[in-house]
Every structure is written in C-alpha cells, then in structure tokens.
Amino acid sequence: MNPAAQNAAADKNSGSRSRKRKNRDLKNGKPNGSSKKRFQTTNNEVVEEVNLNKGGDVNGGSGSIVVTDSYLSDSRFDKCSVSPLSLKGIKDAGYEKMTLVQEATLPAILEGKDVLAKAKTGTGKTVAFLLPSIELVVKSPPIDRGQKRTPILILVICPTRELACQAAAEATKLLKYHPTIGAQVVIGGTNLSSEQKHMQSNPCQILVATPGRLRDHIDNTAGFASRLMGVKALVLDEADHLLDMGFRKDIEKIIAAVPKQRQTLMFSATVPESVHQVCNIALRKDFEFISTVQEGTEETHSKVNQMYLVAPLDKHFSLLYAILKEHIAADVDYKVLVFCTTAMVTRLVSDLLGRLNLNVREIHSRKPQSYRTRISDEFRRSKGIILVTSDVSARGVDYPDVTLVVQVGLPTDKQQYIHRLGRTGRKGKEGQGILLLAPWEEFFLDSTKDLPIGKARVPSVDPDTKKKVERAMSNVEMENKEKAYQAWLGYYNSNKKVGKDKKKLVELANEFSKCMGLDTPPAISKQILRKMGLGNVPGLRSK
Numbered sequence: 443m444n445p446a447a448q449n450a451a452a453d454k455n456s457g458s459r460s461r462k463r464k465n466r467d468l469k470n471g472k473p474n475g476s477s478k479k480r481f482q483t484t485n486n487e488v489v490e491e492v493n494l495n496k497g498g499d500v501n502g503g504s505g506s507i508v509v510t511d512s513y514l515s516d517s518r519f520d521k522c523s524v525s526p527l528s529l530k531g532i533k534d535a536g537y538e539k540m541t542l543v544q545e546a547t548l549p550a551i552l553e554g555k556d557v558l559a560k561a562k563t564g565t566g567k568t569v570a571f572l573l574p575s576i577e578l579v580v581k582s583p584p585i586d587r588g589q590k591r592t593p594i595l596i597l598v599i600c601p602t603r604e605l606a607c608q609a610a611a612e613a614t615k616l617l618k619y620h621p622t623i624g625a626q627v628v629i630g631g632t633n634l635s636s637e638q639k640h641m642q643s644n645p646c647q648i649l650v651a652t653p654g655r656l657r658d659h660i661d662n663t664a665g666f667a668s669r670l671m672g673v674k675a676l677v678l679d680e681a682d683h684l685l686d687m688g689f690r691k692d693i694e695k696i697i698a699a700v701p702k703q704r705q706t707l708m709f710s711a712t713v714p715e716s717v718h719q720v721c722n723i724a725l726r727k728d729f730e731f732i733s734t735v736q737e738g739t740e741e742t743h744s745k746v747n748q749m750y751l752v753a754p755l756d757k758h759f760s761l762l763y764a765i766l767k768e769h770i771a772a773d774v775d776y777k778v779l780v781f782c783t784t785a786m787v788t789r790l791v792s793d794l795l796g797r798l799n800l801n802v803r804e805i806h807s808r809k810p811q812s813y814r815t816r817i818s819d820e821f822r823r824s825k826g827i828i829l830v831t832s833d834v835s836a837r838g839v840d841y842p843d844v845t846l847v848v849q850v851g852l853p854t855d856k857q858q859y860i861h862r863l864g865r866t867g868r869k870g871k872e873g874q875g876i877l878l879l880a881p882w883e884e885f886f887l888d889s890t891k892d893l894p895i896g897k898a899r900v901p902s903v904d905p906d907t908k909k910k911v912e913r914a915m916s917n918v919e920m921e922n923k924e925k926a927y928q929a930w931l932g933y934y935n936s937n938k939k940v941g942k943d944k945k946k947l948v949e950l951a952n953e954f955s956k957c958m959g960l961d962t963p964p965a966i967s968k969q970i971l972r973k974m975g976l977g978n979v980p981g982l983r984s985k
C-alpha cells in the first residue's frame with residue numbers, strides 16, 4: 443500500500459475506530475451470527491425474509507443470511523427456474539452461484555413485478571436483469587422470420603456507450619445456446635444506417651441502447667416505432683442517472699414509445715430519495731423496492747480503502763504524479779483509473795502524465811467512438827496501465843482488477859463519487875480510492891460523512907519531482923491548456939457552491955491557469971463567456 447494509503451489507513455483506523463468496529467460487527471453478523479436480511483417494498487413492509495444459509499432455493503427456503511461482504515449468495519443457478527439453455531450459457535460464463543442482487547430480484551421479476559433494485563457496485567446487476575429478461579423472451583411466441591418488423595421484446599437503456607456495449611455483450615454471452623434469440627446494441631458515434639441494417643437482418647428480441655441514439659431510431663428508422671410496440675420489459679440500468687434532468691426528456695420520449703402494459707426494471711448502486719420521487723414516471727404503483735444494501739450500512743465496499751487528500755491546487759499535478767509513482771512501485775500489476783472533471787481536463791492530465799513517461803491512455807466524449815472502444819477494450823484486458831477518464835467511465839463499466847481509482851477535483855455529487863470508486867473492488871475484491879481536493883472543495887466531504895473515507899496526510903513531493911512535472915507541463919500544447927482552462931471554468935461555474943461567487947471563481951480559475959504554467963490566463967470567446975454568465979467578470983480575458 444503506498445504511503446498515502448498507509449497514512450490514510452492509519453488515520454482512518456485512529457480517526458474512526460468505532461466505525462471499523464461497527465463494520466466488524468456487520469461483517470460477522472450479530473453476536474449470535476443470525477442477523478436477518480429483509481427486502482422491503484415501497485411501503486416498507488417486509489416482503490420476504492429470504493434465507494439461504496441452508497442452501498434453500500430463491501423461491502422459498504428458510505434459515506438466515508449472515509450479512510457479510512461476500513457478493514455471492516448460496517443460491518445456485520442450477521437450482522433456479524430458468525430455461526436450461528440459459529443455464530448452459532450461465533455455466534459457460536463461469537457463473538455458479540447467484541450474487542445477492544440476482545438471488546434477491548429474480549423471483550419478483552419472474553413473477554412479472556416492476557422492480558427498483560439497489561445493489562453495490564460490481565455485484566452482478568447486469569445478469570440480474572438480463573437473465574429474467576431472456577426468460578420473458580423464451581416464454582414469448584417464437585418470432586415469424588418472414589415478418590418484416592419483428593417485435594423488440596426487451597429494451598435496455600444505459601447512460602453511456604461503453605456500458606451499453608458491455609451489457610449487450612453480456613446478453614450475447616447468456617444467449618449462447620439460444621440460437622433464435624438475439625441482442626443488438628445501438629449507440630451514438632456509430633453509423634445509424636449500419637445499425638438499421640443490423641437490427642433488420644439479425645434477431646433483435648433484446649435491444650440495448652443509449653437514450654440519444656434510441657431517439658434517433660424512433661425518429662428516423664422506418665418501422666422502428668412499431669417494433670418497440672412489442673416491448674414486454676423496459677430496463678433502466680444506472681436508473682438514478684437516467685432519471686436525472688440531463689436524460690429526462692429522452693427517457694420520457696422512450697417511455698411514450700413503449701407499451702404502457704409492460705414490466706419495468708430499474709437498477710443502480712445508488713438510489714437517492716429523488717429517485718423514489720420520480721420513478722413513478724416509469725414504474726407501476728405496486729413496484730417492489732429490493733435492496734441488498736442493509737439500511738444504515740455503507741453504500742461502498744468495506745474492502746475498498748478510501749482516502750482523501752486536501753492540498754492547494756498548485757500541488758495537485760505533482761501530487762497526482764507522486765501518488766501514481768508510489769502505487770506503481772507498490773504493485774507491478776497496477777491498473778489505475780484517474781477521473782477528471784471534464785473531457786478537456788482529462789486530455790490535459792493524460793498528456794501531462796504521458797510526458798512523464800507513465801503508461802497512460804485517455805478516454806472521454808471528445809474522442810471518436812472507435813477510439814473509445816479500442817482504448818476501453820485495451821484497458822479491460824491490460825495490467826500495468828493508467829486510464830485517465832472523464833465520467834464516461836464512471837458508471838457500470840466492468841474493468842477487472844482495477845487496483846486504484848483516483849478522483850481529481852470535485853465529483854458532481856456523492857452518487858458519482860460512489861460509482862467512480864466502484865470501478866475498483868468489484869466481485870468482492872480489494873481496491874483503493876483516493877480523492878484529491880483543493881481546500882475550497884473540502885465541503886464535498888459533508889455529503890459523504892456516512893462513507894468510510896479516511897483523511898490521508900499529504901505525501902511530500904521532493905523539489906526534483908516538482909521541477910520534472912513543471913517541465914513536462916511546459917511542453918503540453920497551448921491549445922490543450924486553453925481548452926482545459928475553459929472547461930475547468932465551465933465545470934466549476936455550474937457547481938452551485940463554487941460557482942456562486944463569480945469573482946472568487948475567476949480567481950480560482952486563474953490559479954488553475956498558473957498550475958498549467960500560464961501567468962496570463964487564456965482568453966475565452968465573448969460568446970462563450972456570455973453563455974456561462976461570466977460576460978463582465980473582472981480577471982477574465984475575452985477574445
């Protein structure tokens with residue numbers, strides 16, 4: 443564990459020993475080890491006390507679950523009532539026991555219930571909604587291959603392209619022994635007409651889509667709208683994010699394009715109160731809220747060591763470099779995700795770390811989709827690599843064995859912090875998270891008080907390292923710095939707290955500009971400044 447992590451671990455243990463003790467109790471269950479686990483409905487009744495310790499199957503059984511960190515239950519797939527052909531695919535995928543969320547949600551979904559499910563990151567939510575969805579297809583009348591517009595029976599919506607491709611690949615894995623059932627994916631950044639041809643000429647009972655591209659097909663693909671009228675189940679993956687204002691219009695249009703008579707499934711690792719307020723735009727009133735995260739326990743994994751560092755902005759780049767160097771020295775199989783606030787800051791940081799001879803890649807929305815897919819696949823199968831990324835990689839993407847997640851600067855909110863951190867510590871493994879904040883960003887921690895984030899002492903950075911980072915930064919193209927400065931300003935300008943005092947904001951932005959070695963901040967077009975509502979704030983240069 444690198445010194446920063448050692449410090450943090452030390453701080454965390456000393457600072458919050460009680461919490462550690464509490465965790466310990468939780469992990470080992472109550473004193474007599476017979477803590478009950480309950481799944482609750484929307485009206486907080488107990489719908490079932492599912493007990494699987496004695497190997498009972500998901501449709502009944504008795505006993506009690508000892509709440510542990512394990513993400514696997516004792517329920518075996520070959521004991522559950524799904525199609526034998528699906529079970530063969532499950533077996534080939536290497537899945538033997540169900541994860542907690544799969545075991546908890548399968549019965550309700552197979553009964554046709556609408557479900558809002560909450561389960562920690564990396565615990566198998568994708569299979570949890572795909573397996574019963576395939577069951578729905580299996581139980582539907584076989585499609586008439588001669589029919590021009592065969593119905594789409596399952597529609598899965600994912601917030602990002604990488605996640606949609608990943609879910610479609612998972613579906614194809616599970617459909618291995620279902621020769622007549624097919625899953626297709628439609629995402630932005632790819633050729634619309636090739637998607638149209640693909641959906642027309644291949645079985646497409648299951649469609650995985652990103653919201654914007656799905657709308658494109660609804661508006662522009664002949665006969666597509668009629669195919670959606672066959673939808674039996676609508677799935678919103680990362681549901682809380684899809685119900686955000688940013689996606690709301692798209693989601694409402696999609697809901698209007700599918701039958702009212704349908705099943706709806708919503709899954710996420712975070713289900714803030716706001717979701718309960720709006721989920722009725724899609725869920726039936728009698729939906730079931732099923733959570734595998736025990737009330738009052740942490741939404742993150744206790745095996746993931748979380749720490750935060752507070753340091754002046756002008757130290758962040760050299761601190762990031764020092765943290766990465768220490769982690770690389772400590773773990774030859776290092777696999778690191780570095781989250782930045784915007785695409786252009788991601789590009790700047792990736793450029794800087796590349797010039798410091800680190801094995802780094804970048805992924806963000808300003809890269810072509812073919813590039814994003816290639817880099818995502820490379821990172822997925824590699825070790826000894828660092829991926830600098832914007833929030834396109836924050837949710838859902840399943841990169842195995844990520845050893846460290848570094849979040850540089852203010853996350854958009856607690857949920858995004860949790861999802862980003864959830865890229866490590868998947869499938870019950872260990873992991874590390876470091877959040878790097880400037881003093882004026884420390885308020886963010888007020889929203890994460892219920893998470894076990896330890897304060898790390900700021901590691902010392904020797905003068906040579908500082909000089910090395912400054913020299914590397916001086917070689918980063920001016921255009922990268924200008925775009926990063928503008929994006930940085932835009933990001934914090936839209937933050938309710940930091941963006942409130944425009945004069946202070948501009949001072950901070952110009953501090954950031956100095957961190958890039960620019961004594962004079964880059965000029966920004968008058969039109970963009972006006973759009974940001976910063977038209978006449980002193981300290982900004984316009985062009």
Ligand SMILES: Nc1ncnc2c1ncn2[C@@H]1O[C@H](COP(=O)(O)OP(=O)(O)OP(=O)(O)O)[C@@H](O)[C@H]1O
Binds near residue numbers: 563564839
């Ligand atoms: N029953 C199972 N047994 C073993 N591994 C499983 C099982 N189900 C899923 N997995 C694997 O667990 C990993 C995490 O699954 P998945 O990506 O669906 O997690 P998630 O809960 O959706 O995470 P996130 O909240 O980050 O989206 C994947 O590699 C998947 O192949």
